[in-house]
Amino acid sequence: TQLLxxxxxxxxxxxGENLTVYxxxxxxxxxLQWYRQEPGEGPVLLVTxxxxxxxKKLKRLTFQFGDARKDSxxxxxxxxxxxxxxxxxxxxxxxxxxxxxxxxxxxFP
Amino acid sequence: xxxVMQNPRHLVRRRGQEARLRCSPMKxxxxxxWYRQLPEEGLKFMVYLQKENIIDESxxxxxxxxxxxxxxxxxxxxxxxxxRGDSAAYFCASSPYSSYNSPLHFGxxxxxxxx
Numbered sequence: 132t133q134l135l136x137x138x139x140x141x142x143x144x145x146x147g148e149n150l151t152v153y154x155x156x157x158x159x160x161x162x163l164q165w166y167r168q169e170p171g172e173g174p175v176l177l178v179t180x181x182x183x184x185x186x187k188k189l190k191r192l193t194f195q196f197g198d199a200r201k202d203s204x205x206x207x208x209x210x211x212x213x214x215x216x217x218x219x220x221x222x223x224x225x226x227x228x229x230x231x232x233x234x235x236x237x238x239f240p
Numbered sequence: 241x242x243x244v245m246q247n248p249r250h251l252v253r254r255r256g257q258e259a260r261l262r263c264s265p266m267k268x269x270x271x272x273x274w275y276r277q278l279p280e281e282g283l284k285f286m287v288y289l290q291k292e293n294i295i296d297e298s299x300x301x302x303x304x305x306x307x308x309x310x311x312x313x314x315x316x317x318x319x320x321x322x323x324r325g326d327s328a329a330y331f332c333a334s335s336p337y338s339s340y341n342s343p344l345h346f347g348x349x350x351x352x353x354x355x
Contacts, residue, residue, distance in 0.1 A: 137282075162341045173244070173331050173346030174283070181341060219282055226296050226338050227273065230283040 134158075135222055135231035143237045144210055152205045152234045154220035162223035163196050163203045167216045174219055177205075210238045244334050245314075246347035253322050253354050261317040261350045265334030272315045273344060274300075274307060277329045286330075289315060322354045 135156045144150055154163070162181045166174035178187050180196035180203065187194045191214075193206040203220055215238050220231040245264040253259050265272050270291050275283035285299040289309040300307065304322075309315040319326055329351045333344035 135282075164343065171348065173333070173348050174344075175346070176343040179341065179343060221283075221344075223341055227285050227288050228344060229285060230275070233280070233282040235280065 135220055135229055137218075137220060137231040137234045139234060140232065141235045141237075143239065146211055146238055146240050147209050148238075150207050150210060150236070152207075152218055152236070154203045154205075154231050156201050156222060158222070158224070159200050160222035160224050160229075161200070163200070164221045164223065164228065165194055165203070165205055166219045166221060168219060169216050174217075207236075210236075212238045212240050214238050244332060244345050244347035246332050246350050248350060249348065251350055251352045253352065255323060255354060256321050259319040259322050259326070259352055259354075261319075261330050261332075261352070262314045263317070263332030263334075263347060264314040265332075266345050269334035269336050269345070271335045271338060272309050273333045273335075274315075274317050275331045275333065277331060277349070283331060286317070319352075322352075324354050327352055327354045 138153045164179045165177040167177055168174040178194045183198045183200045185196045191208045195204045218234045221228040244266055247262050272289045274286040276286055277283045287300045287307045288296040292311050304320045306318045329349045331346050331349045333346045335342045335344050
């Protein structure tokens with residue numbers, strides 16, 4: 132069974148701080164996607180990375196796919212209250228996405 | 241262009257009743273996925289369907305659960321003889337291709353409560 136472990140599970144920070152969320156697996160994935168989910172809604176895609184070592188930036192968010200395609204990280208610079216939500220990584224292999232355990236981020240003003 | 245539509249948003253069932261959850265994918269999307277989410281947890285894959293075919297049902301319990309995606313109409317996730325442990329949010333997602341690399345578009349889920 133392919134598992135994706137995310138850490139930390141919960142994160143509470145002040146506005147303006149930086150943070151990193153990690154997504155780790157013992158399995159190799161063909162692609163890695165990151166989603167953000169807000170209460171009462173479905174997840175929304177943030178980014179897809181497909182190449183080992185790939186780095187993608189989305190404004191204050193930086194995503195990296197590990198060289199061996201087994202892990203990924205999400206770094207947020209100068210977090211804002213609007214970044215609050217559940218962050219989910221998801222590994223793509225064969226015919227479906229396997230989701231990580233999730234990181235609940237709360238950013239206080 | 242309407243997104244993925246799920247209904248009902250909230251469903252309350254007594255133990256032993258049946259629950260039917262509906263999902264209309266985005267226009268042009270022929271791949272549908274069902275996921276289950278417990279509070280403060282990630283999403284657990286249940287089943288992947290294309291029109292009229294179940295492609296992968298490895299995440300769906302063998303008993304009481306079934307899914308279909310007919311040629312016409314929405315995809316249906318059916319749970320027979322519900323038990324309290326079935327209480328969760330059930331999300332449907334669609335994509336134009338197999339989700340190997342393509343993004344999934346999620347609905348806002350159906351929250352099932354079994355009393």
